Amino acid sequence: MLLKSPIIIILLLLDSIISNLNRKSFSYLKSHKTYIESHRGVNRVHPENTLSAFNKAIQFDIDSIELDIWLTSDNIPVVIHGGNDGDISKTMNGSGSVKKYTFNQLSQFRSKIGNEKIPSLEEVFKLCKNKIFINIEIKDNRYDLVFDILIKLIEQYNIYEQIQISSFHHKYYDKVQEYNEKHQNKLEFGFLFHPNSKIILNDHMHTINVHHNYITKDLVKEASSRKIAIMSWFFIEESENIKEYKRLFKLGVDIICSNDPLLAKKYRDYYFNNFDYSNLIYPYYFI
Numbered sequence: 472m473l474l475k476s477p478i479i480i481i482l483l484l485l486d487s488i489i490s491n492l493n494r495k496s497f498s499y500l501k502s503h504k505t506y507i508e509s510h511r512g513v514n515r516v517h518p519e520n521t522l523s524a525f526n527k528a529i530q531f532d533i534d535s536i537e538l539d540i541w542l543t544s545d546n547i548p549v550v551i552h553g554g555n556d557g558d559i560s561k562t563m564n565g566s567g568s569v570k571k572y573t574f575n576q577l578s579q580f581r582s583k584i585g586n587e588k589i590p591s592l593e594e595v596f597k598l599c600k601n602k603i604f605i606n607i608e609i610k611d612n613r614y615d616l617v618f619d620i621l622i623k624l625i626e627q628y629n630i631y632e633q634i635q636i637s638s639f640h641h642k643y644y645d646k647v648q649e650y651n652e653k654h655q656n657k658l659e660f661g662f663l664f665h666p667n668s669k670i671i672l673n674d675h676m677h678t679i680n681v682h683h684n685y686i687t688k689d690l691v692k693e694a695s696s697r698k699i700a701i702m703s704w705f706f707i708e709e710s711e712n713i714k715e716y717k718r719l720f721k722l723g724v725d726i727i728c729s730n731d732p733l734l735a736k737k738y739r740d741y742y743f744n745n746f747d748y749s750n751l752i753y754p755y756y757f758i
Contacts, residue, residue, distance in 0.1 A: 505720060505739055508535040508606060509732040510707060511552065518585040519562065519707070520550045522598055533732045535604035537704075540592055541611045546620055547574040548592035553610055563589065570611070592621075596628045605630075606661065606728070609638040618646040625658075637661030637680055648675070661702060672697055680704055680728070683715060691722045702726035713738050 512524025
């Protein structure tokens with residue numbers, strides 16, 4: 472075998488360095504900017520939690536998408552917010568819990584707006600791999616079953632660096648920690664907190680996801696001292712405005728999970744980079 476010349480070795484090293492520099496950093500914890508996350512995709516343009524809503528976020532060059540998952544009766548992770556116990560009636564032309572249907576049965580239903588089907592998480596991975604960060608909120612509380620199936624899918628697509636797992640069910644944090652102790656690939660977990668709930672920080676936390684009204688200077692200061700990222704989120708029914716974005720940017724939040732991600736992204740670029748402000752507010756719902 473011929474040895475490579477020093478020049479070729481140097482060129483290969485330079486190519487590797489440049490590739491790493493150009494690689495998109497998906498992790499919240501590795502970022503040095505405020506991420507904008509698209510809540511259930513671009514839900515003001517397309518039906519929430521659908522492939523078209525997620526694809527629009529990619530087209531808009533949004534940093535991240537947030538989505539919700541449940542398991543079907545045949546153990547397929549599907550993407551839908553769901554009502555109590557996974558009821559599909561709020562957004563789909565059917566009723567009943569996700570958990571009572573097989574994936575094929577669920578595929579017969581369509582969204583009330585836009586006539587779109589409920590996607591599987593695997594379909595979302597295929598669409599988003601190497602393109603956009605994914606915040607997976609687990610709604611289903613069958614902890615061992617859901618986590619094991621989710622991990623197998625993450626491993627299959629080798630998508631660790633592009634994923635955060637989050638939930639109001641904080642027991643999933645224990646599952647993430649157990650996994651991280653045994654594997655080189657580290658998963659991030661986001662602690663979702665209900666409004667008015669007590670927020671207790673510890674040094675092992677990755678991210679806390681807090682309603683924007685409850686993010687204060689003291690909370691940001693304590694989280695920063697512990698190297699915990701802070702996400703602010705809005706209810707899907709809420710209107711959003713530049714005044715609140717400005718307050719959150721000024722406080723130093725790490726992520727804004729927005730129902731109006733293009734507006735949030737444009738104001739972020741204006742706030743931090745003095746980009747053109749004149750075209751900031753405009754209707755984009757028919758783009």
